[in-house]
Amino acid sequence: MSSVFGKNIKISVFGESHGRAIGVVIDGLPSGFDIDTEYISREMGRRKPSAGVYSTRRNEADEVEILSGIYKGKTTGTPVGAIIRNNDSLSRDYDDLENLLRPGHADFSGLIRYKGYNDKRGSGHFSGRLTAPVVFAGAIAAQILSEYDIVIGSHIDSIYDTHDIRFDSTQITREQLNMLRSMDIPVNDRSCREAYLEIIDEARKNLDSVGGIVETAIIGVSAGIGSPLFDNIEAKLSSILFSIPAVKGVEFGEGFGITRLYGSQANDSFYLQNENIYTKTNNNGGINGGITNGMPIVFRTAIKPTSSIAKEQVTVDIKEERNAKLKVKGRHDTCIVPRAVPVIDAAAAIAILDILFDHYGLEGFNKGR
Amino acid sequence: MSSVFGKNIKISVFGESHGRAIGVVIDGLPSGFDIDTEYISREMGRRKPSAGVYSTRRNEADEVEILSGIYKGKTTGTPVGAIIRNNDSLSRDYDDLENLLRPGHADFSGLIRYKGYNDKRGSGHFSGRLTAPVVFAGAIAAQILSEYDIVIGSHIDSIYDTHDIRFDSTQITREQLNMLRSMDIPVNDRSCREAYLEIIDEARKNLDSVGGIVETAIIGVSAGIGSPLFDNIEAKLSSILFSIPAVKGVEFGEGFGITRLYGSQANDSFYLQNENIYTKTNNNGGINGGITNGMPIVFRTAIKPTSSIAKEQVTVDIKEERNAKLKVKGRHDTCIVPRAVPVIDAAAAIAILDILFDHYGLEGFNKGR
Amino acid sequence: MSSVFGKNIKISVFGESHGRAIGVVIDGLPSGFDIDTEYISREMGRRKPSAGVYSTRRNEADEVEILSGIYKGKTTGTPVGAIIRNNDSLSRDYDDLENLLRPGHADFSGLIRYKGYNDKRGSGHFSGRLTAPVVFAGAIAAQILSEYDIVIGSHIDSIYDTHDIRFDSTQITREQLNMLRSMDIPVNDRSCREAYLEIIDEARKNLDSVGGIVETAIIGVSAGIGSPLFDNIEAKLSSILFSIPAVKGVEFGEGFGITRLYGSQANDSFYLQNENIYTKTNNNGGINGGITNGMPIVFRTAIKPTSSIAKEQVTVDIKEERNAKLKVKGRHDTCIVPRAVPVIDAAAAIAILDILFDHYGLEGFNKGR
Amino acid sequence: MSSVFGKNIKISVFGESHGRAIGVVIDGLPSGFDIDTEYISREMGRRKPSAGVYSTRRNEADEVEILSGIYKGKTTGTPVGAIIRNNDSLSRDYDDLENLLRPGHADFSGLIRYKGYNDKRGSGHFSGRLTAPVVFAGAIAAQILSEYDIVIGSHIDSIYDTHDIRFDSTQITREQLNMLRSMDIPVNDRSCREAYLEIIDEARKNLDSVGGIVETAIIGVSAGIGSPLFDNIEAKLSSILFSIPAVKGVEFGEGFGITRLYGSQANDSFYLQNENIYTKTNNNGGINGGITNGMPIVFRTAIKPTSSIAKEQVTVDIKEERNAKLKVKGRHDTCIVPRAVPVIDAAAAIAILDILFDHYGLEGFNKGR
Secondary structure, three states, rough: OEEEEOOOOOOEEEEEEOEEEEEEEOOOOOOOOOOOHHHHHHHHHHOOOOOOOOOOOOOOOOOEEEOOOOOOEEEEOOOEEEEOOOOOOOOOHHHHOOOOOOOOHHHHHOOOOOOOOOOOHHHHHHHHHHHHHHHHHHHHHHHHHOOOOOEEEEEEEEEEEEOOEEEEOOOOOOOHHHHHHOOOOOOOOOOOOOHHHHHHHHHHHHOOOEEEEEEEEEEEOOOOOOOOOOOOOHHHHHHHHOOOOOOEEEEEOHHHHHHHHOHHOOOOOOHHHHHEEEEEEOOOEEOOOOOOOOEEEEEEEOOOOOOOOOOOEEEOOOOOOEEEEOOOOOOOOOHHHHHHHHHHHHHHHHHHHHHHHHHHHHHHHHHHH | OEEOOOOOEEEEEOOOOOOEEEEEEOOOOOOOOEOOOHHHHHHHHHOOOOOHHHHHHHOOOOOOOEEEOOOOEEEOOEEEEEEOOOOOOHHHHOOOOOOOOOOOOOOOHHHHOOOOOOOOHHHHOOOOHHHHHHHHHHHHHHHHHHOOOOEEEEEEEEEEEOOOOOOOHHHHHHHHHHHOOOOOOOOOOOOHHHHHHHHHHHHHHOOOOEEEEEEEEEOOOOOEEEOOOOOOOHHHHHHHOOOOEEEEEEEOOHHHHHOOOHHHHHHEEEEEOOOOEOOOOOOOEEEEEEEOOOEEEEEEEEEEOOOOOOEEEEEEEOOEEEEEEEEOOOOOOOOOOOHHHOOOOHHHHHHHHHHHHHHHHHHHHHHOO | OOEEEEOEEEEEEEEEEOEEEEEEEEOOOOOOEEEOHHHHHHHHHHHHHOOOOOOOOOOOOOEEEEOOEEOOOEEEEOEEEEEEOOOOOOHHHOOOOOOOOOOOOOHHHHHHHOOOOOOOOHHHHEEEEEEEEEEEEEHHHHHHOOOOOOOOEEEEEEEEOOOOOOOOOOOHHHHHHHHOOOOOOOOOOOOOHHHHHHHHHHHHHHOOOOEEEEEEEEEOOOOEEEOOOOOOOOHHHHHHHOOOEEEEEEEEEOHHHHHHOOHHHHHOEEEOOOOOEEEEOOOOOOOOOOEEEOOOOEEEEEEEEOOOOOOEEEEEOOOOOOEEEEOOOOOOOOHHHHHHHHHHHHHHHHHHHHHHHHHHHHHHHHHOO | OEEEEOOOOOOEEOOOOOOOEEEEEEOOOOOOEEHHHHHHHHHHHOOOOOOOOOOOOOOOOOOOEEEEEEEEEEEEEOEEEEEEEOOOOHHHHOOOOEEOOOOOOOOOOHHHHHOOOOOOOHHHHOOOHHHHHHHHHHHHHHHHOOOOOOOOEEEEEEEEEEEOOOOOOOOOOOHHHHHHHHHOOOOOOOOHHHHHHHHHHHHOOOOOOOOEEEEEEOOOOOOOEOOOEEEOHHHHHHHHHHHOEEEEEEOOOOOOHHHHHHHHHHHOOEEEOOEEEEOOOOOOOOOOOOEOOOEEEEEEEEEEOOOOOOEEEEEEOOOOOOEEEEOOOOOOOOHHHHHHHHHHHHHHHHHHHHHHHHHHHHHHHHHHH
């Protein structure tokens, strides 16, 4: 119940969609790590609304101003404070909706929660825009992780009813993941890009929206990280993933599909090769008993279809206290899945860095320099 | 990375399968609540290995000794400490396996994590037996919640490839959930019981194992509980659910299935009835923007097939440093899903009580008396 | 080990003295509370360097820009983000010191901690300037507390060897505390003001510095708040007080002096008056067993003499690796005690608000509206 | 507001004085450390009521039963659960007091806090007996610290108005601290022992009680540990110290006395010797800016006189709702300071180990093996 995440690396996110600025404080970073602002910009760019078919045309500059914690291009080890100004705050589009509860949104739950005092313009603190500071924080975490050869990447596993090829979860390379990070619609099977765009375009024409599934891999994390029971690797990752708006499901390895296997199929057999121990399959997604086993960590995240749709919907007018009809105006993504990908990558980077601090400590990171 | 869960209601679980005792400390409970030990016994009984086809025959007495925090039948408001002695500790069955990494288990990840010093008998701290203290804690949490008319219940949604009827997630009654709590194989469609037992029996005959999906509902939680972003309702529930051994997926509302709906189908339309606001569907599982909307909270948890199977498996002998074969001996559940049900119910009760403390505070609970 | 404080009300402070900005995020506030920016300015003004004899002449505008969390003059219930730009960043004064470890400062401990990567200009993240965001956060907390008639105030109990009259800890009024908040040198015995200023002036002439003791009272907190053992009222207050730079001691009630009383003198006798229970003395500072007893909460905080002095000191030149001499140039407070007073008041307000949330919950605060 | 302490090493204390058992769970310990139960017994013995003049004659066996987390004499890395049975539970002595609020005790604050439902026999969860599990946990922490040459020890700085010689805070040896741990009345000036016992004996004869001050040193902690602002070394230590019953003040280095020094006296000058940096004085108690500087960490803790005295006191009868008189019967320590010493040592060990985990991580400790 908080806008603060983390135990060692703590991120504190603030802001409302149409307020003065949004931002984040990242506490607990190790000192002396080079931070490439180009890298940050690229990650922010992946989350940015593009002019493509699938996305809102809102002109979000998303220029991050770093206020502290990075000095002469390196982390100082003290908190990184960063803000993003809200330049393009036309709240007009939203005004006439104020009394109509938008289905799928947090209008009703938020109204009760905040007793009506929250800034509702552009969904306020509930806005998907709040994921921009998360991507910023994740871009810093990812750069630190990359110095230890830990790489995170995702592809869009499905949009609506169309599926990409899944990762071969025993064989995922840094190159493959970095490649995915460079694609606007990251997919393993390149032909999927067109298929996905067609589905999105059709939904848009129908004044509707679609969702999808993102599959993510984290490679380079040693075996033996984490602990059983609470706050284990799966618990921690799921906790931050369910903090991303529109996420309704998280599964590791074969996930829900593992229930349709026999134990003899689900168990990942161990084998020895060059004095290292691997598993032949990776149905457990790199985690046994809440602890990494050295195989790629693989999980999937379900993203629901965008709640804002142009189609007419039935709802309640809370001022008039009667049932009513609603057409959500304004600019909205027909499908936010492509923009969710960098947010998921960022969230995973933050969680993994936080977990690794338990294991290696501040000194372990400093030693790595 | 811890055996402690919670912010307001903190539970600290300890113990190893074949050590002297396992137990739990529950900190932060409100004072003056009647605790019915019969209720606790019933819940513990649901988790207990039964003599049925699907379960280990280990004779676990699971008698809880309450050491503190309950006085004259009521919570004192100070920590509840409770232990369960390990009476039936035949470690013989496990000894000859010590060097053979059991696939699907935490033998390898735990070995690296604990540098070989952990008590490996009966899976030690990784043992499913550690869920007994969780059930105990959950039985106390559930009794407190019930005074506020909050009820939690689950049915087995699937075993292997066979499915029960799902909850009608807009219409779930206390009677229905309490009924499920009284069934050994809780199902909505009674005919499923036989089907499930057949699947389990067949797997047992094949020296194999099966898993399944549990669907859970929480009713009676008011709208407006929780907060967006981190530690929201979904984040907190998923965090404790992924702390249960064998859980590989968690989804809320329509979960992964929501990605195969259009926005116009996925959005839950609001309507007004008798001055209350409800949703016509409940695809979001009672949660919008991380905050409850007053509808039933519904989620599903994927339980993998039992890792211990009698069938021969290939693995690594870590002492001999060579690939090897393994047949796991001893008594093992062919399917742990029925026993996972009360653990899931308990975990949900603990998480929900903890969340409600943010909202109502200690005084809010005391006032309720 | 963190720049984040709190369990329910979490404040995350960031910034370096000569970076772009300092700031704070305040998470977990209740919604709908009026925030008077004049009140905030007055509190910020109390912490501001004045032109008086005792203080640095640095021109700190300390203008706070509120970026989120306050809308139409009221708290929204979502995080308040606020920044203060660093306008007057002449780092020249500090540059030539970079290799000379300033005694009493964190130059050496910080060097090892941050491996030399921290922004050392103006003490960086160690700067007393970082208390400005704390005062801002405290001014918001204090306004919320004041709606529940909880008032906090302090007087300067001593400067060097000269003492004010202590509070009569059984009889402290709101008027008295509010009066103290309006004084530049808050004292109970008005004649102390001159005496204090003389001591400070003399120290300044001697190129030296002085410290002192601040005595603080919190009135209006009901009996029965808090818990024994960890994170109790004293533990929590001391934790935030020791986070204020230059604090070297914290004591409650008679504090260290209570060790020079017999039990029969130290025990605070209870008596009944108009159906309420009070204590005749308040040697325990309003707290028994870590829990409030309804009497004023009284504590004292020891502030060491300003570390930066113009007098020549011996130290180590870490670049040349030899013993050396040092005269700290620049503008420095001869005595920071008067400026520490609003910081202590603020820290106490933050801690008490956080503690009260455990007791009353979000709904308890909302109900108060 | 909790019975759980710590971030990495979490201790969860439970129990009531006259319940079935008290105990503790210690979560987060590194694996593979030898635990000497003799060492634990000695530490427990130091806290045990002795037959001497100063202490209660209650026959507390204080036999700890370790239930988990230690296997074959070594830490497993999983939680250590331990209980101490309450054998000698004569609640008769307390019964007739139930309606008379004992001055100095938590009877009144606890009554309001727990709405009367707490187990009041022998002060219940407020009992000094709850420090036994803390000493147990500290004895484990201290053994781990000792492998890194970190040693903690205390002497009784004063009883009532009589003082021992303080530590020379720049020169404290392991031998000196270990010696203090072996003394029943640990003092630097051996002649103090008699003086202290005389004061205590006189107080006892007067049916009264006395308190005192404990001075503690921690040596062997490297420079650069900790962080500025919240949860720094002083904040964390003070937080756990104020969790010990009867503690009313905590100060580091010269503490309150530093306010009677000029800056030129208070500042600890640095000097270089054999390529290491030391300070000539240690008025800051080994901590600058919340971070260790490599010098001994020195602090003092004020312990109030025992609240239970045989002398008649005035108070309130809450049943009869009238002012009343009270003589506390039963066995009570005239002075608990000697028994507080091992509790303070233990609390310091727990806090320091927890802090060091931030710095070195689990792997840092494992590497030390």
